[in-house]
Amino acid sequence: SQQGEEDPQALSIQEGENATMNCSYKTSINNLQWYRQNSGRGLVHLILIRSNEREKHSGRLRVTLDTSKKSSSLLITASRAADTASYFCATDPLGAQKLVFGQGTRLTINP
Amino acid sequence: DADVTQTPRNRITKTGKRIMLECSQTKGHDRMYWYRQDPGLGLRLIYYSFDVKDINKGEISDGYSVSRQAQAKFSLSLESAIPNQTALYFCATSDSSGRLEQYFGPGTRLTVT
Numbered sequence: 001s002q003q004g005e006e007d008p009q010a011l012s013i014q015e016g017e018n019a020t021m022n023c024s025y026k027t028s029i030n031n032l033q034w035y036r037q038n039s040g041r042g043l044v045h046l047i048l049i050r051s052n053e054r055e056k057h058s059g060r061l062r063v064t065l066d067t068s069k070k071s072s073s074l075l076i077t078a079s080r081a082a083d084t085a086s087y088f089c090a091t092d093p094l095g096a097q098k099l100v101f102g103q104g105t106r107l108t109i110n111p
Numbered sequence: 112d113a114d115v116t117q118t119p120r121n122r123i124t125k126t127g128k129r130i131m132l133e134c135s136q137t138k139g140h141d142r143m144y145w146y147r148q149d150p151g152l153g154l155r156l157i158y159y160s161f162d163v164k165d166i167n168k169g170e171i172s173d174g175y176s177v178s179r180q181a182q183a184k185f186s187l188s189l190e191s192a193i194p195n196q197t198a199l200y201f202c203a204t205s206d207s208s209g210r211l212e213q214y215f216g217p218g219t220r221l222t223v224t
Contacts, residue, residue: 009151033212042115042201042215043154088153092211097161098144098169099211103153 004089004102012108019076021105023089024069030092032065033099034074037086046074046087079109114138115216117202123222124192132187132219134202140214141207143185145169145177148199148218157200160185161207192223 007022023032031050035043049056049065049072056063062075076083086106090099115136124130134143141162146154146169156169158177166179174196178186189196199220203213 031210035213040199040218040220042217043203043213044215045212048210048212090213097211098156098159099213100156101146101154103151 004091004100006087006089006102006105008105009103010106010108012110013079014110015079015081017079019079019083019107019109021074021087021089021107023072023074023102025072025089025091025100025102026070027091028094029067030094032063032072032092033090034061034063034072035088035090035101037088037104039085043088076107079107081109081111083107084109113217115202115204115214117200117216117219119219120217121220123224125224126193128192130189130192130221132200132202132221134185134187134216136183136202136204136214136216138204138206138214139182140204141182142205142211143179144203144205144213145175145185145187146201146203147171147196148201154201157187189221189223192221194223197221197223 004025033048034046037043060077065072086104088104089102118133144159145157160166160179176188202216205213
């Protein structure tokens with residue numbers, strides 16, 4: 001069963017706009033991670049946020065985590081065509097010692 | 112050179128055939144994973160290994176087996192391939208720090224006819 005559910009499933013915006021993707025999960029976690037996948041390629045780790053953190057930044061990425069609501073969001077600011085990809089959240093549930101991936105959000109940046 | 116490599120990159124095989132997918136890593140990580148990806152279903156864990164002697168089933172292990180030949184090598188076998196095993200297969204590694212940040216190979220696209 002999938003731990004994470006991502007919303008929206010697909011998102012299309014204009015270059016320069018901000019993109020926001022959301023992830024909800026079901027159980028308590030150690031951390032939550034976001035990955036990017038370019039079409040048909042391996043996933044690439046973007047950012048990790050621990051369960052005791054509320055917000056984290058990395059370049060144009062901003063991740064928030066609300067453990068009371070069991071949800072996270074990924075914001076990509078000033079989007080570029082190269083940001084076109086699928087984005088996955090992955091949770092590290094307490095005691096599981098393995099990641100559980102969501103179904104992903106497919107992001108398209110239009111020039 | 113890539114840190115995590117997978118062979119073959121593409122494979123077409125027939126129903127009932129045995130096939131092995133191989134994964135090698137140069138990251139020195141203890142932990143290795145096999146996932147399959149189907150459209151709209153994200154990644155699902157098939158098997159994972161914390162070291163050469165520690166292999167665990169994931170959520171969809173039926174029809175698959177694995178072998179951890181060395182710290183750097185982790186192979187996935189389909190003993191008798193069936194069409195619904197057509198998918199994109201990924202190998203990944205992580206260190207033992209507990210963060211579980213994973214490094215993925217480029218994937219193997221498998222088609223079973």
